[in-house]
Amino acid sequence: METVKRPDKRAERSRRTREKVIQAARELFVAQGYGVTSLQEVADRAGVAVQTVYFVFGNKRALFKEVVDTSIAGDTEPVAVMDREWFRAACAEPTAAGQVRAHVRGTSEILGRVAPLMPMIESARAADPQIAAQWPDGSDPRYIVQRAAAEALSGKPGVRPGVSAETAADLLFCLLSPDLYLLFVRDRGWSQDQWEEWACATLTAQLCADPVTNAAPATDTAPATDTAPATDTAPATEYRPRDEHQPRDGHRPRS
Numbered sequence: 596m597e598t599v600k601r602p603d604k605r606a607e608r609s610r611r612t613r614e615k616v617i618q619a620a621r622e623l624f625v626a627q628g629y630g631v632t633s634l635q636e637v638a639d640r641a642g643v644a645v646q647t648v649y650f651v652f653g654n655k656r657a658l659f660k661e662v663v664d665t666s667i668a669g670d671t672e673p674v675a676v677m678d679r680e681w682f683r684a685a686c687a688e689p690t691a692a693g694q695v696r697a698h699v700r701g702t703s704e705i706l707g708r709v710a711p712l713m714p715m716i717e718s719a720r721a722a723d724p725q726i727a728a729q730w731p732d733g734s735d736p737r738y739i740v741q742r743a744a745a746e747a748l749s750g751k752p753g754v755r756p757g758v759s760a761e762t763a764a765d766l767l768f769c770l771l772s773p774d775l776y777l778l779f780v781r782d783r784g785w786s787q788d789q790w791e792e793w794a795c796a797t798l799t800a801q802l803c804a805d806p807v808t809n810a811a812p813a814t815d816t817a818p819a820t821d822t823a824p825a826t827d828t829a830p831a832t833e834y835r836p837r838d839e840h841q842p843r844d845g846h847r848p849r850s
Contacts, residue, residue, distance in 0.1 A: 609651075615641040616648055621662045625711055629659060629719035629726075659719060660729055666708045676705075676740050686747035691754040691803045696795055698744050702771045703791040710773040710780070741767035748802065755804045766801050770794060 619640035623632045634655055638645040652658040668674065676682055681704075685697035720727040745763035748754060769775070771794060779785040779793070 612641075612643060612647065613651055616643060616651060616658070617662055617665055620658050621666065621712075624659065624662060624715050624719075629655075629715055630722050634658070656723070656725055656729070659726060663709075663712060663716060666712055667705055669704065669708065677743055682740070682744070686744060689752070691748055691751045692799055694744070694748055694751065695798050695802055698767070699771070699791060699795040699798060703787060703794070706771070706773055706776045707787055710776045713773045713777065735768075737772075738764065738768050741771065753803050755802055758802055763802055766798060770798060 616637060620632070620637045623636055623640060632655075634648050635645050637658070638648045641648075648658070652661060667676065668679070679701075681697070681701040685694055685701055688694040688697050742760070742764040744767055745760045748763055749760045776790060779790045780787060785793075
């Protein structure tokens with residue numbers, strides 16, 4: 596007779612406690628900064644004894660790194676981004692356009708969690724040399740991820756002719772950066788869906804061939820004439836985010 600394995604209640608309690616402490620620390624670090632937040636405050640918010648925080652994480656620096664790592668991953672499982680199901684599924688997409696779309700969607704979810712932490716991370720690195728040592732100068736882990744995605748993209752049906760893996764990695768790294776995400780979402784008030792739509796459209800135009808001609812999409816450079824013909828439509832590569840207040844028929848008021 597097969598023995599039914601019962602769930603380990605102690606392990607489950609430990610996991611829930613760990614998650615509560617990480618969430619409490621994240622909220623406090625973002626709200627008031629890393630430097631002024633004490634582990635006692637974290638323990639109070641999480642509803643545990645401060646000794647528990649020390650026992651599980653050791654010190655505040657280790658807790659800080661755990662907050663950042665779990666924000667990137669989305670959970671407490673020790674699985675690297677490139678080993679995550681969403682990343683592997685995106686790289687396995689059969690076409691270039693499909694991979695770009697899936698990659699932008701997965702990256703958008705990460706940026707929604709990580710980008711709000713970036714100002715706090717930078718201030719913590721500047722204030723604490725041991726925090727800075729956890730992210731040494733050199734190869735950016737984010738670039739390594741984007742380079743792997745770019746290499747998976749190379750050679751797929753629908754990839755834009757002449758785009759190297761290096762160029763693709765640069766475009767992914769820069770256009771999907773936390774800084775650019777914050778500029779649109781935090782500073783300019785875009786929704787995450789608007790940003791995702793823009794990022795997908797922009798990267799598709801840069802990395803994917805025209806689906807009809809299988810050539811690079813036309814650029815929006817001005818024609819070589821003194822005056823361009825009047826037109827009421829935007830160039831093919833220009834992106835315009837949806838405006839909820841724009842009339843549905845798309846006509847603009849005439850001056």
